[in-house]
Amino acid sequence: MNFFANNMKRLAAGTNREILRLALPSIVSNITVPLLGLVDVAIVGHMGAASCIGAIAVGGVLFNLVYWNFGFLRMGTSGLTAQARGRGDGEETARVLARALGVAAISSVIILLLQYPVERLALPLLEATGEVGEQAAIYFRVCVWGAPAVLGLYCFKGWFIGMQNSRYPMFIAIAVNVLNIACSLCLVYLFGMKVEGVALGTVIAQYAGLAMATWLWRREYPLPRGVFAPRECFRRREMRLFLVMNRDIFLRTTCLIVVTLFFTAAGTRQGEVVLAVNTLLMQLFTLFSYIMDGFAHAAEALVGRRVGEGNRAGTRRVIRHLFGWGAGLSALFTLLYAVGGSAFLSLLTSSREVTRVAGEYFYWVLAIPFAGFAAFLWDGILIGATATRQMLLAMLIAVGGFFLVYHGIPAGGNHVLWLAFIVYLALRGGMQTLFFGRVERSLFDR
Numbered sequence: 001m002n003f004f005a006n007n008m009k010r011l012a013a014g015t016n017r018e019i020l021r022l023a024l025p026s027i028v029s030n031i032t033v034p035l036l037g038l039v040d041v042a043i044v045g046h047m048g049a050a051s052c053i054g055a056i057a058v059g060g061v062l063f064n065l066v067y068w069n070f071g072f073l074r075m076g077t078s079g080l081t082a083q084a085r086g087r088g089d090g091e092e093t094a095r096v097l098a099r100a101l102g103v104a105a106i107s108s109v110i111i112l113l114l115q116y117p118v119e120r121l122a123l124p125l126l127e128a129t130g131e132v133g134e135q136a137a138i139y140f141r142v143c144v145w146g147a148p149a150v151l152g153l154y155c156f157k158g159w160f161i162g163m164q165n166s167r168y169p170m171f172i173a174i175a176v177n178v179l180n181i182a183c184s185l186c187l188v189y190l191f192g193m194k195v196e197g198v199a200l201g202t203v204i205a206q207y208a209g210l211a212m213a214t215w216l217w218r219r220e221y222p223l224p225r226g227v228f229a230p231r232e233c234f235r236r237r238e239m240r241l242f243l244v245m246n247r248d249i250f251l252r253t254t255c256l257i258v259v260t261l262f263f264t265a266a267g268t269r270q271g272e273v274v275l276a277v278n279t280l281l282m283q284l285f286t287l288f289s290y291i292m293d294g295f296a297h298a299a300e301a302l303v304g305r306r307v308g309e310g311n312r313a314g315t316r317r318v319i320r321h322l323f324g325w326g327a328g329l330s331a332l333f334t335l336l337y338a339v340g341g342s343a344f345l346s347l348l349t350s351s352r353e354v355t356r357v358a359g360e361y362f363y364w365v366l367a368i369p370f371a372g373f374a375a376f377l378w379d380g381i382l383i384g385a386t387a388t389r390q391m392l393l394a395m396l397i398a399v400g401g402f403f404l405v406y407h408g409i410p411a412g413g414n415h416v417l418w419l420a421f422i423v424y425l426a427l428r429g430g431m432q433t434l435f436f437g438r439v440e441r442s443l444f445d446r
Helices: 002-044 050-086 090-113 115-125 130-162 167-190 195-220 236-268 272-309 312-348 352-384 388-408 413-444
Strands: none
Touching: 002 130, 002 167, 002 272, 002 312, 050 090, 050 115, 050 130, 050 236, 050 272, 050 352, 090 115, 090 130, 090 236, 115 130, 130 167, 130 195, 130 272, 167 195, 236 272, 236 388, 236 413, 272 312, 272 352, 272 413, 312 352, 312 413, 352 388, 352 413, 388 413
């Protein structure tokens, strides 16, 4: 009995170490993501022209909308790579990367070819007119040439995570941010450039990050001769699986963007104060999401590997420990928000009216961690299991629930908007929980 208990403790400790080894660097990487935009805003903020700040803000939103839809290049790559690694198929892990980079290259060409119509359509939709519109167009025309580097980095990040290595994406993210700061400052203050200098600094940093990723990959993962033969890399069966997965993730991401944009638009219709309040409160959700996304990345790698090994017990053990971390962190964040949330909001705004109104809706933020943590974890688990169809179905049901609640309760105002958002988060996690039983049987009862 003691022998069994000791073994179980060792397994639990080992699983938790694996989770943290992958989750913590991913969390650091996630936190660095908004720093690129913040650095650009900080630099142009000292130019003395409000239009430059507006241009960076508009350009940042535009590129987020463009690149967010290509997140499938990271997510689809990580799950397939982890499963191939679990099977011990080193050649297939390399070919997954080749397929992802091939799709990224084609997607980049499409983005570059369509840059003019995208600019002409998007800037008016974002209400970027006058000097802001002109500067935003300049920023866009320079930054769009970074698309190949950005999409390539998505592929490498997913591949490294699938190979159980989340340290390299962290190193790359830190290097990209440091170089972006250095290049942008140099181009603006030494060469007298303005918005175009900030944009060019960002592009230089992105390509440097891609070069660094390629170098780390070549150094750490030597490949047998002929592994990248096109006939092997782009076989119909494997390409079909890769593209079907990516289609599901793409559609799922589109649904996520629809909810995010609708949430913002619904707040805008209720006036400037409510919009400001919702924007500030969503920062608390974003902070929580950065943490949980780190554990979702760990889920992709660890579940994918165990599925590849055919290890049902190991898969269940990883999921159990992931949900233990999720529940614990949800309790911690709920407590932190309850105790220090008001102080955090005061750091973000000095407006007493915004702070006062935020207090009327703050209890919705307290519901976010427990309503949402399962959605994040199941996303990672299902990506690792390459069960993206179930992830998409859960998202469709959750989006339906969001709009049903919002439009089903008349004259509810901002409280109903937040209720709809909480329902949406809970439905995503709940439906994926229901779907996983069938996924597990399809994976291990064949």
